[in-house]
Amino acid sequence: MVSLLRTIRNARRVGLREWWRQLNYIGDAKSGKYIGSDQFGNRYFENRNGEEEVPGRHRWVDFAQHDFNATQVPPEWHSWIHHIRKEPPTNDSVVQNLSPPWKAPYIENLTGTRGAYKSYNTVVPKINAWDPKVKARA
Known part of the structure; x- marks a missing residue:
């Protein structure tokens, strides 16, 4: 009951628009x-x-x-x-x-976003993909 009274009191203090925004963003009504x-x-x-x-x-x-x-x-x-x-x-x-x-x-x-740092790799890969060589038939 105290929580309900506090929520109503804070809604009156900050206004209905700000009160609704706070409930959606921070999950609590604060003033x-x-x-x-x-x-x-x-x-x-x-x-x-x-x-x-x-x-x-x-x-x-x-x-x-x-x-x-x-x-x-x-x-x-x-x-x-x-x-x-x-x-x-x-x-x-x-x-x-x-x-x-x-x-x-x-x-x-910015980790996990498009602005995250991506290092430049200068190491030669140890494993290379197989590239088949095809000779022309005579």
Whole structure:
């Protein structure tokens, strides 16, 4: 019954359209404070109301893409969601001043997609297919 009341309460807070989208995408109706977004367009939320959320599940990400996976969450937001860092990257001065030495932007893992890395094979095959040689008849 508590779950039903929580679902109805969150539907009233976020509106029917957002509530229906959340049920289809994340399987739960959540309402919370908007914290920030990343370069992929993902939005991050937090609900500090302890009586409504299961402990440890009060921070969540709303993915921008329909086909999403966990590698679309950058490391700085991952550390905030999993309580490694207390402050979100938008408020954490350490994360804002941190830049990787190679200056490469973060990209998601593309394994299993068309953009996956495929190495170039330079090794001569050990087994060659049989190619029959046919001599002309006299």
